Amino acid sequence: MNSKQINFQVARFITSAPNIKHMPEDTGVEIAFAGRSNAGKSSALNAITQQKSLARTSKTPGRTQLINVFELSEGKRLIDLPGYGYAKVPEEMKLKWQEALSEYLQKRACLKGLVVLMDIRHPLKDIDQQLLQWACESKLPVLALLTKCDKLKSGARKAEVLKVREAVKVFGDDIRVEAFSSLKGTGLDQAKEILSDWLLQGDGETVAAEVPDAEQE
Template sequence: MPTLRDAVFLLGAPRVRDLPPDTGAEVAFAGRSNAGKSSALNALTGQTGLARVSKTPGRTQQLNVFALSGDHRLIDLPGYGYAKVPQALRHTFLALTTDYLEKRRSLKGLVLLADIRQGLKSEDHTLLQSRNDIPILVLLSKADKINRGERQRIVRELAKVAPETAYLLAFSTLSREGLEETQETVLEWLGLTAA
């Protein structure tokens, strides 16, 4: 049975039309710059260097494609919302992400990462509303930074404003909170779970 550990970097696409053919199954990872997308991808695949992690926000500037077995892919979308990136570039990143979400028919699920201490911002809400035909897992990252009671309170509060297609989960790559549940969800969306 294929696993997320089988992921390998395939290509970086500056535009949606540069992606592999729109067949098979994809799960996309989106979020603000420095929300922890690359760290989450590395933790989920059990590979420390699969997705490049940087302390400088805004490093992912294209659609990074990671191939799994067969016609299954993980897509790391560019981070958005980083204030020190020029306004035009910020708009380009968000437009590229939105374009991907609107056009890809092979997209089976969206994992949206948001720093649990910052909550959901306007750009996050925009993405949450962009596709109501696919499931969305909102990973509230860096959950290890706050205590358990506060994590639970934040998850409950944010669940009230999230769309019905979204499921919220506290997540930490350090403590591994939410990791196994996220792996199972992504594999299920890709159709890679045992029947």
């Protein structure tokens, strides 16, 4: 790990893009946040940046329809990808989200790390596993945050983390699994440390790989 840490509090919103053609130039380093629509992705981004409303949270999952870009400094960005897997939206909208998500993951060369957020009570759904498989094939490091861990007691939380760590071994060695609570701050320091490391050393090339079609649940 790099001893230097990024100041995430300076994150500022740059743009919302329907696809990668409308995003900033494909240079520098980007870390993308992906997860099911009810996994607490926006809350996690707000907790990491210590900004209450950087990423909009909604009581209605599935509201994030665009790729939201947040800049930390020149050439260092956090990307909030459209939530996936939420059933109560029109099929046409699901397909648009899926297309934007897949295009970004396949073609964005400056993507250097992927944060996959999963509700600790419902981890490793099919689409989550497809993302992990894609990241493995692309030699892209992954931080899997098991969100809402405050909903479980300590023993159950630790058991679930160990269970998921064991399960993701099939996808390779470059996946970190941590319990996370945006409410209690659990896992926040570990997440910032890992993200800082990626943002500060993300040089080499990212290998594009085919992303499986997202199965809506």
